[in-house]
Amino acid sequence: MSRKGSEHGDEDEMAATHWEFDVDQEDPEVIVAxxxxxxxxxDSTDLPPVYDTIDHLIQTLFSDPPDPKAxxxxxxxxxxxxxxxxxDGHATxxxxxxxx
Numbered sequence: 001m002s003r004k005g006s007e008h009g010d011e012d013e014m015a016a017t018h019w020e021f022d023v024d025q026e027d028p029e030v031i032v033a034x035x036x037x038x039x040x041x042x043d044s045t046d047l048p049p050v051y052d053t054i055d056h057l058i059q060t061l062f063s064d065p066p067d068p069k070a071x072x073x074x075x076x077x078x079x080x081x082x083x084x085x086x087x088d089g090h091a092t093x094x095x096x097x098x099x100x
Contacts, residue, residue: 021089023062032058035093036079053078061087 017039021031029050037044050058054076065087066072072087077096084092 015095017093019091019093021062021085021091023065023087023089025062028058028062029054029056032078032083032085032091035091036081039081039093039095040079047079050078058085061085062089 017035019035021028025031030044032050033044033047036042037047054074057074057076061072061074068087070087074083074085076083080096082094082096084094
């Protein structure tokens, strides 16, 4: 997992943080919780399991990905963030305004 950077818009826009995930990781759902924990200054063990939110969708996206031409993306909300995750491991975390 590596951080790529962040973009911040004006107050009406959501701030976006970009990450690159290792698509070969055994349990990629854990990475999502770790990123949220880092962004929020929390311990990842204090967060609910991502599995409860989206089942094994991330693991399926990485372990049995569709044809690269499909350019599959999973988009979901978790712990006040809108997360976009591409099948190549690029991820964007956008804090949802007013989710505090």
